[in-house]
Amino acid sequence: MAHALLGCIADDFTGATDLANMLVRGGMRTVQTIGVPAEGTHIEADAIVVALKSRTAPPAEAVRQSLEALAWLRSQGCGQFYFKYCSTFDSTDKGNIGPVADALLDALEENFTIACPAFPENGRTIYRGNLFVGDVLLSESGMENHPLTPMTDPNLVRVLQRQTRSKVGLIHYNTVAKGADPIRVRIDELKEEGVRLAIADAVSDADLYALGKACRHLRLVTGGSGIALGLPQNFHSADLLVYSGDAADLPKIDGKAVVLAGSASRATNAQVTEWRLSRPSFRLDPLALARGEAIVDSAVEFAESHFKGGETVLIYATSPPEEIRVVQKELGVTKAGQLVEHALASIARRLRDAGVRKFVVAGGETSGAVVQALDVQSLRIGPQIDPGVPATQSIGASDEAPIALALKSGNFGTTDFFAKALRVL
Template sequence: MIGVIADDFTGGTDVAVAFRRAGLRVLIQFGTPDALQATDNADVVVIALKTRTLPVGQAVEQSLEAARELLAVGAHQLFFKFCSTFDSTSAGNIGPVCDALADLTRSEFAVVVPSSPAHGRTQYNGHLFVNTQLLSDSPMRHHPLTPMTDPRVPDLLRTQTARTVSLVTLQDVHAGPDALAENFTNLGAAGTAYAVVDAVDAGDLANIGRAILDHPFVSGAAGLAAGLATAVAERAAPANGPAAMANGPEHDGPAIALAGSCSARTLQQITAMQAEGHPSYQLDAVAVPDSRILAEAALSWYETQPAGPTPLIYSSLPPEKLRESQSLLGVAESAQILETAMGLIARGLVRRGVRRVVVAGGETSGSVVTALEVTGGMIGSEAAPGVPWIFASGTNPIALLLKSGNFGDVDFLVRAVTPGTALAPIA
């Protein structure tokens, strides 16, 4: 069994579906549970945390807690999943969490693989690209919490760890899994703690996956999960043969779109919803710096909407407006007000009968899932690469779609809230 620790909720669903596509049985839980659900039949267990922007000490503590739970139920390999745009600051949290998990698993060497070609993220000569742009030229340079202004992943990682970081180039990857595995062994023997590995397509990731199949600790984005899943499927059939899940309930009841990401793609998706006639309501933390009042106003607005296109409630801002809000309220305070409000709004909407909740933004997704007290669920079909429906059970079953800010095409939100798109889990 592979045990995955994801640093945010959308990252957890992204990595879960990457393993799921290879026919592996995947369980996902949100937050570190008091005790993991039964995992006897699972090939992969994902614990999705919300640690990407926490203070370093808290991120390390929560990641270690999740790792110990996974090891206790039989994980033979730990996988730390971070964002494919290497979202972090000079203080962390990727480096410190990797250090702690490497120590826990007694791993003197581990790979770091941010590439995820399905999402347009590739690494060449240590430089990370978002589609055709260097990371530092992409919209990620304007991220409100983790602005990415340096595309050189080895250099980024060196600012977060005192351990030795080396680059493994695409030429090394193309030498094949056996040569690559030998390369990794030699690097470890020479004192390298982390190898940042180039990859530009699925074949590269499969080679890496084959070379690290028996490593006790690995780290990377969902692309590495896809490569590792390929290697697992080649070595032996999944624990239960092809993943077979009983059909879950379809949820075609009332829907809502909640957007908190300020990424360029989410802003385009909001504009597309508005252009298609979906009523929208914007949260303004500067005008009303109180989460409870913001939520109450949004819910009152929702109650006045007639039957028709699915409503959108959003707090997303373009870069110039975001900077203005942060200068007036502070970065942390602004985010806290809006994330708390979104959680309260989601809870209020579900009480009012909403059964399909589409969320744009990793931090916003974490707030919504936490507020709804969703502890896990069954992975369903994908609405976009790496964005699966999650069928949460309970007294009020709901379907969740949790999207990273930059994921999905421009029409993603429009299609996601259209009746009939919350499909039954993959058969």
């Protein structure tokens, strides 16, 4: 029985598909599970990505889930492990990146790993420890207004140090630019200095390939999906992996489609605006949901009425930051988010029962709620739609009709992403 080579733990559902997309591009047959599979489950794949919903969970809960995922991945025979978080390092001073990284290192009895959320293809770069989104610092990118994980400090060394009991260091760009061997030398120096977690600068894909090569002998790697660019080649070089040219092939799925958006990011706001210019849409009002109005029923009826004419609809709760602040002030941050997630999950379940087989979902928390509502246990990863966002299909029993999904991180995708995703699905 074949064993997986790389075991990955992602702190949200869209981040999991983002990572899986990178691995498929490297020729690794990749399966994403929704949560930790039952004990005794065996999955045939080169890489397995366990998608958790732990990004905004209490730190102790995030650690518990991550350790449970690690234990299951070890049972699959994985030799290297990957902790995936967002390319904008979404977290707070209490966690969860630092506490989870510490716990995974402890469980693996390892004393060092890197932390590199860089994803240059999507405009996320790190220089001298500072994270940039496009041409601006993280703290000026709109992420400072995130309702759950506002990022007001762009210096990741400082951010991570506030979260962890481990000493945090930096692998400076001057070293990264020289390639894998100097990076390894710097890693050894940092270990001697007592550093356990090191932010790694990266401004190009070439830097990510170099870092990936340098991490060949690390049992644990942490970062965004970008650093995964360089990992498949390590397995190829060791003759552990034969490149799979059809790793991204998916069968065609017919059926109705819907777009669901819960993210409040700038990118998703622009995508919603673009869709609404020419296509039908229905807005979920959190305040109306809180009042107990039958908004879910109205949204489902709206979608079904347009299905009769062959149209695809967008159902969204996406709003500008100023509107979100008003809602959060009245309902509270947690309740406002939960109302939207539960509503979109209920809508997704009812539309699936009405024959919808293609779902485009915007937002990590929203994607987690929707996938769980659809009772999807695992996903086969297909071709890339936009950087960081692949097409996927559910894997189930032979008598279950598969579902096609595009799970998009709120910050990802071009303005016309929704239409593009529907064409690919």
